Amino acid sequence: MKIDHSQPLEYSTEQNRLNILGFWIFLGAEIMLFATLFTSYFVYEDRIGSGPSGADIFEITPVLIETIILLTSSFTIGLAVHAMRINRTKAMTVFLGITLLLGAAFLATEIYEFNHYYHVGATLQTSGFTGILLTTLGTHGAHVTLGLFWGTMILMQIKKRGLTPQIANKSFIFSLYWHFLDVVWIFIFSFIYLKGMM
Template identity: 70%
Template structure:
């Protein structure tokens, strides 16, 4: 395997560059998935049946916490990549760890939010609006959960092996995935929660 030292470590081999390109293609499929879920939500957003509307259900407090935590995690994963490019193993691991901790906080707030909705009688079969909402938020939450598992595995590999072309590539691709989740959340925050509160 030929390593090109003029490039960042995550791009240093042809295999690594192909993996990054392949991941961008995968993100294109993820965009199609979330676009479909958003479209379904927008079609069903006014179908409340006997259930609550977004205006009655949504509270700004938990949503702002989720947004702040997830956007901060996007910053920390960027710092992790920066540390990785300077071969600072310990700071990179700390920033990845902070990113994962913030992701856990996000999931905790989201799960609490879901439990609150259910106690208020807002469940999946209550209305078309709620079913589309739960599927959209649940899909994003499932992606965050997967990201936590994936990031933890990468953290263990970095602890064992340090930064090699393989671990650097995995770390960079994970950062792309995490940034993607943050972008999706910005759309959820803007077009689901804020619009629903109006």
């Protein structure tokens, strides 16, 4: 395996560059998934039947907490990649660990939020609006959950093998995935929560 030392570690081999390109293509498919969910949401957002509307069920506090947590985690994963690029493995693992803790805090807040929805009668079966709302939020939450497992596996690999070009590549691709989830959340915050509270 030929390593190009003029490139950042995550791009240092031909296979690493192909992996990153392949992941960008995968993100294109993920964009289509969430675009479909958002389109469905916009179709069903006013179809509340006898169930609650967004203005009835949305609470600003958990939504702001979730948003602050995810935006902070986007910053910490950026710090992890920066530490990786300057070969500070310990700092990288600390920032990656903080990112994962923030992701877990986000999920805990989302579970609280889903519990609130259930208790006010907003379930998958209540109306078209609540069905697509919970599907969209749940899909994003499932992606965050996957990210927690993925990031944990990367931490375990770093502890076992150190920072190799392959692990750097996996870590960089993970950071792209995490930033993608943060961007999706900004759309959820803006076009579902804020719009629904008005």
